[in-house]
C-alpha cells in the first residue's frame with residue numbers, strides 16, 4: 001500500500017516476542033484514540049545494547065535512543081512494546097517511558113501483570129492496562145504533560161490500582177490539547 | 191516564584207540526565223541539566239534555580255564542594271542529594287552542609303513527586319508573596335468578599351452597619367452571587383463572631399430531614415432515633431444560623447420556624463421540653479419571595495420576620511468591574527492549592543471573561559478559573575483554557591463558525607442545553623433542575639435517557 005508521504009501514521013514495534021493479542025489491542029486503541037493509522041511492524045530482536053547484565057533487565061532510556069536512531073523514518077510516532085522487564089536509569093520502577101514531545105516511546109507488559117499470574121479473566125486486565133499505558137506514553141509524545149484529573153489518561157500513575165481507575169481516554173482539556181497537537185502533525189507533511 | 195518551578199539536574203550519567211529531565215518536564219517543571227561540577231556552577235551564573243537534584247559523585251570535583259558553592263551563590267536554592275545505597279553516609283554529611291534532603295537511587299517516583307511538590311509549596315509560602323486578599327486595596331475586600339464595583343462597596347457598607355445589630359437579614363440574589371459569603375461576613379463582624387456560624391441548606395434536604403436537622407430530636411422520636419440529637423438551632427446558640435434557600439421550606443416547617451423566631455425557644459421532635467435559644471437568623475434566597483408570598487406558597491408573617499433587613503446581591507453581569515479582581519483572586523487561590531504557577535491572565539482571556547454574561551455568577555467564574563488552573567500549566571491563563579460554551583455564548587460570529595453543528599431537532603436542543611447547564615452547575619442536579627425550572631426527578635429521567643453521567647471529576 002503506497003500512500004502519500006504526508007499521510008501521517010504511527011508504527012507499533014514489538015521488541016522480542018509479544019503476545020499478538022496485546023499488540024492488536026494496542027493498535028486498535030491507538031487508531032481509535034489518535035485517529036491515525038497505526039501499522040504493526042515486524043518484531044525487532046531484543047536489542048543487546050539495551051540490556052543491562054548487572055540488572056538483567058532492559059534500560060528503557062537506552063531503548064528510546066535506539067529507537068530514535070534506527071526506527072524507520074516514515075511514521076510520525078513510534079511505540080515499542082516488549083514483554084521484557086524494563087528499568088529506568090533513574091527510577092526504581094517504570095511502566096513505560098516516552099520522549100516528551102518526541103517521536104518514540106516504549107512500554108512493557110511485564111509490570112502490568114497481576115502478581116497472581118495469568119488467569120483467563122486477568123488477561124483482560126493486562127490488555128486494559130497495556131492500552132492505557134500506550135495512550136499515556138503516546139500522549140507524552142504528542143506533547144501532553146501530566147494531568148491532575150484522576151480519570152484522565154495523562155494522570156501520573158504510580159501503582160496498578162491508579163492505572164486501573166484511570167481511563168484510556170483524555171479529559172476534555174487534554175483532549176483539546178491533543179487535537180491541537182494532532183492538527184500540527186497533520187499540517188506539516190514530513 | 192513567578193514561573194514554573196525550575197530544577198537543575200546534576201549527574202554525570204547521560205541517560206539519567208535524559209530520563210530525569212524528561213520526566214520532570216512531564217511533571218510541568220522547567221529543567222536543565224549539568225554533567226559536572228563546573229557546568230553546574232556555570233548554570234548559576236545567569237539563571238536562578240529553585241531546586242537542584244545533585245549527585246554527589248561527579249567527575250571533576252567534590253559533590254560536597256559543589257553544594258557549598260551553590261549554597262553560597264544562591265542560599266535560597268533547595269538542594270536535594272541523589273545517592274546510591276553505598277553512599278548514604280556522604281548524603282548525611284551533605285545535609286549538614288545545607289542540603290534539604292536526599293533520595294536514594296534508583297529513585298522512588300512517589301517519594302520524589304511528593305518531595306518536590308512540598309518544596310515548591312514551601313517556597314511559595316516563604317517567598318513573601320502577600321496573601322491573596324491582601325493584594326487588593328483594603329477597601330476592595332471585606333472578610334472574604336471581594337468587590338470594587340459601586341454596588342459591592344454599598345453592600346460592604348451595609349454589612350458593616352447591620353453586623354452590629356441583632357436584626358434578621360434576608361439576602362437575595364441569583365445563585366452563585368455570594369449570598370453565603372455575605373452572611374458569613376455579617377457574622378464575622380458581629381459580636382457573635384466567637385460563637386458558631388451554622389449553615390443549613392434548606393433545599394438540599396428532604397422535608398422530613400430538614401425538620402430534624404433544624405430542631406433536633408429526642409431519643410425514640412422515630413424509628414432510627416436511638417439517641418438524642420441537637421438541631422442546628424441549638425448548635426447555633428449564641429451565634430448565627432444561616433438558612434440558605436429559605437424559599438424552599440414547606441408550609442409546616444415554615445410554621446415551626448416562625449414560632450422559634452417569635453418565642454426564642456424550641457422543642458425537639460418527639461420532645462416536650464422547651465429549650466431557650468439565642469440565635470440570629472440570616473437567610474438567603476434566589477427566589478422571588480414576595481411573589482411566593484403573593485401566591486400563597488410562603489407565609490407572609492414569616493417573610494416579614496426574616497426580612498427585617500434586605501440585602502440584595504446583584505448578579506455578576508451587572509458589576510463586571512469586579513471580574514478582573516475576582517478572576518485574579520481565584521487564579522491565585524487555585525494556583526497555590528494545585529501547586530501551579532499561574533500569575534496572570536492574558537488580555538484576550540480577560541476580555542472573554544468580561545464579555546461573558548455569567549448566568550452561574552461568581553461560582554461559575556470560580557469553576558472556570560479552577561478548571562483552567564487545574565488542567566493547564568501556566569503561567570498565564572489563555573483564551574484556550576476557557577470552556578468552549580463560554581466562547582459560543584458570547585458572540586454571534588463565534589456561533590456562526592459552528593453552524594454546521596447546529597442542532598436541528600428540538601430534542602437535540604434540549605439535550606445540549608441540559609448538558610450545558612449540568613456543566614455550569616458542576617453536575618449538581620438540584621441546582622441544574624432549578625435553573626431549568628423542572629423538578630429533580632424529571633431531570634434525572636432526562637439524564638438517564640440521554641445517557642448523561644458525570645465524567646469530569648477534578649480532584
Ligand SMILES: Nc1ncnc2c1ncn2[C@@H]1O[C@H](COP(=O)(O)OP(=O)(O)OP(=O)(O)O)[C@@H](O)[C@H]1O
Pocket residue numbers: 334335336337363364365366367368369370371372434474475476516552553556
Ligand atoms: N464577592 C466575592 N468575593 C470572593 N468570592 C466570592 C464572592 N462572591 C462569591 N464568591 C465565591 O463564589 C462561590 C459562590 O458563593 P456563595 O456560595 O456565597 O453563593 P450563593 O449566592 O450563596 O449561592 P447559592 O444561592 O447557589 O447558594 C463561593 O465559592 C464564594 O466563595
Ligand SMILES: [Zn+2]
Pocket residue numbers: 136140146155156216
Ligand atoms: Zn507520564
Ligand SMILES: [Zn+2]
Pocket residue numbers: 147148149152153154155170171172173174175
Ligand atoms: Zn487530562
